[in-house]
Amino acid sequence: MNYLVVLDVRSPIGAIYNRKADTNVPDAEAQLSHPALLCSDVSIDHPTYLFATRPLKGDKSHQSLHIPHHAVVAIYRVNEEDAAPMGFPI
Structure with missing residues (x-):
């Protein structure tokens, strides 16, 4: 399962x-x-932060992020077998 996390460009x-x-x-x-x-x-699950794991390109490592909820515009769930994403704003 993959997610597309859209961040507010006006947030830090x-x-x-x-x-x-x-x-x-x-x-x-x-x-x-x-x-x-x-x-x-x-x-x-956290009341203040969104926890996200982002795989890094060309490497087997990943980046763990704690993003404040107010900095997130939307989260879209993208199934690998589905072409169209299904999302929900937070």
């Missing part, structure tokens, strides 16, 4: 990952482009 972590993101998601209404990270695991 969104600004950091704006150039290092796996992809960008346009927001036509706000005229912004939000960075999005492809993650292999996501947990929203």
Whole structure:
């Protein structure tokens, strides 16, 4: 199972990952482009932070992230066998 975590570009972590993101998601209404990270695991159990595991390209290592909930625009679950993502905003 893979997840696409869309970060708010106006948040500090969104600004950091704006150039290092796996992809960008346009927001036509706000005229912004939000960075999005492809993650292999996501947990929203913590009251303040989202825990995400992001595999690094070309390596077998991963990056563990604790992202504040207010910095997340949306999370989309992407099944490998499905072409269209299914998501939910938090």
